[in-house]
Amino acid sequence: MSDTNIYPQVYDSKPAAEQKHGASGIRETSSDQIAPRVWVHCSFPLACLAIAAMSAAVMAFISCSIGQEMSCLFPSVTTTVDSPPCDLATxxxxxxxxxxxxxxxxxxxxxxxxxxxxxxxxxxxxxxxxxxxxxxxxxxxxxxxxxxxxxxxxxxxxxxxxxxxxxxxxxxxxxxxxxxxxxxxxxxxxxxxxxxxxxxxxxxxxxxxxxxxxxxxxxxxxxxxxxxxxxxxxxxxxxxxxxxxxxxxxxxxxxxxxxxxxxxxxxxxxxxxxxxxxxxxxxxxxxxxxxxxxxxxxxxxxxxxxxxxxxxxxxxxxxxxxxxxxxxxxxxxxxxxxxxxxxxxxxxxxxxxxxxxxxxxxxxxxxxxxxxxxxxx
The missing domain is CATH 1.20.1170 (Hemolysin E; Chain: A;)
Incomplete structure (x- = not known):
């Protein structure tokens, strides 16, 4: 009698939504827990890509400015940028x-x-x-x-x-x-x-x-x-x-x-x-x-x-x-x-x-x- 009284208490301790929906309730709970983890793992590569893009823009600006200044000092030096030899901003x-x-x-x-x-x-x-x-x-x-x-x-x-x-x-x-x-x-x-x-x-x-x-x-x-x-x-x-x-x-x-x-x-x-x-x-x-x-x-x-x-x-x-x-x-x-x-x-x-x-x-x-x-x- 003691063994038969234990199991109903274990099944009664589960949530009512899990008893009603069965396996579907277990999948909903697991998806709510996995979504934040996926976002955390994806945000790091996106941040790296953004930093890389900004670094590329800065390096392109620096190379463009240096190339234009060199073309102002030395006319024989040319740049790959389709612009006048001397920048109008300089x-x-x-x-x-x-x-x-x-x-x-x-x-x-x-x-x-x-x-x-x-x-x-x-x-x-x-x-x-x-x-x-x-x-x-x-x-x-x-x-x-x-x-x-x-x-x-x-x-x-x-x-x-x-x-x-x-x-x-x-x-x-x-x-x-x-x-x-x-x-x-x-x-x-x-x-x-x-x-x-x-x-x-x-x-x-x-x-x-x-x-x-x-x-x-x-x-x-x-x-x-x-x-x-x-x-x-x-x-x-x-x-x-x-x-x-x-x-x-x-x-x-x-x-x-x-x-x-x-x-x-x-x-x-x-x-x-x-x-x-x-x-x-x-x-x-x-x-x-x-x-x-x-x-x-x-x-x-x-x-x-x-x-x-x-x-x-x-x-x-x-x-x-x-x-x-x-x-x-x-x-x-x-x-x-x-x-x-x-x-x-x-x-x-x-x-x-x-x-x-x-x-x-x-x-x-x-x-x-x-x-x-x-x-x-």
Missing amino acids: VVLADYPSLIDAQNKIVKQLLEGPVHGSALSRNILGLARMQVTELETLVCHSYPQDQHLISELRSKFTLHARSASLGLHWLASQTWYIVGGFEARSEYALQKIQDAHHSQFFRSLIRLLFSRAVKQLSPNDAVLKLFTDHMEYLSAMAKRLIVQVQACIKELQELESILVALHDASTWEEQSIPHWHTVLLRGPWSCLGGRQGHLFLLKSVGNELKGVSSILSASLLALQEFNQGLEFIRRTIDSDACLIPVEMQMESIQAGLKVMNGLRLGAKEKKLHPPDDVPDM
């Missing part, structure tokens, strides 16, 4: 070295030209103010027919001297503004070229996978557009300065013509005054602070005007040559005759920024920056 159609060199030359000329002319304009105003005071005494003791002429010339001289000084100060302030714009443009170009150069790996990887997407991500068009915009900005600012320099030169020429007429009238009046009258007035006028140096002061103002005119004329010639240089660079770029590596482009911009910063600091140390106001006559 070599771009721009000439920043020539552009930055021309930019630094014109900045140096501008800081030594219009800005220095603005500093000389204060000397012109000071001498003109002293000359007006001297001419007042000459007018008081001149003949009635000459008083009107000298007074009219003196008023014109005062008006044109202040107008010329204001023009020189405005030109100097515009020069500082344009030099700052040149520096900002160079920094912006350097940042954009660096961004385009650093994303070269991702562009080349996309080129291996999607050849049509390369045209949208190629840096050559972006750098070329950046270079063209930079060159157009320099040309526009140079033309703007040329107009202002020409206006200042014209104003100085008018002032110089008035000064010549005033010098002739003062010389004639100085010779017409009796000698005893001049000797009699020399003592009281010296006590009041006067110097009776009419002709001397006129010559001093004339020398200052000639100095400023020569400086502005040199700056005008430099600006015109700068515009011609930009036209030559533009023709070179349009003819597709200038392919320079990106590294050389960035190095030239960095060197140009250092030179420009040094020129600006040197000009500020010489106190050539324009003053805030213009002294009154």
Whole structure:
């Protein structure tokens, strides 16, 4: 009886689903246990295949880049990739070295030209103010027919001297503004070229996978557009300065013509005054602070005007040559005759920024920056 009571208890301990379905229940349980094991065994080969594919893509990119760089250095070395000898991501159609060199030359000329002319304009105003005071005494003791002429010339001289000084100060302030714009443009170009150069790996990887997407991500068009915009900005600012320099030169020429007429009238009046009258007035006028140096002061103002005119004329010639240089660079770029590596482009911009910063600091140390106001006559 004990043996017959054991077996029903063993069969009753099995699950009801197994008793109902029999062998099919045993197969369902075994398939649920085997499926995760199959996935684990299959995922390892798939991961190995994915790693191998990525490694092959990286090796293909490295071999392609090395082959293209070798073809740039040695034209006789060819690659199996159907592409130009030099990759556009490494070599771009721009000439920043020539552009930055021309930019630094014109900045140096501008800081030594219009800005220095603005500093000389204060000397012109000071001498003109002293000359007006001297001419007042000459007018008081001149003949009635000459008083009107000298007074009219003196008023014109005062008006044109202040107008010329204001023009020189405005030109100097515009020069500082344009030099700052040149520096900002160079920094912006350097940042954009660096961004385009650093994303070269991702562009080349996309080129291996999607050849049509390369045209949208190629840096050559972006750098070329950046270079063209930079060159157009320099040309526009140079033309703007040329107009202002020409206006200042014209104003100085008018002032110089008035000064010549005033010098002739003062010389004639100085010779017409009796000698005893001049000797009699020399003592009281010296006590009041006067110097009776009419002709001397006129010559001093004339020398200052000639100095400023020569400086502005040199700056005008430099600006015109700068515009011609930009036209030559533009023709070179349009003819597709200038392919320079990106590294050389960035190095030239960095060197140009250092030179420009040094020129600006040197000009500020010489106190050539324009003053805030213009002294009154």
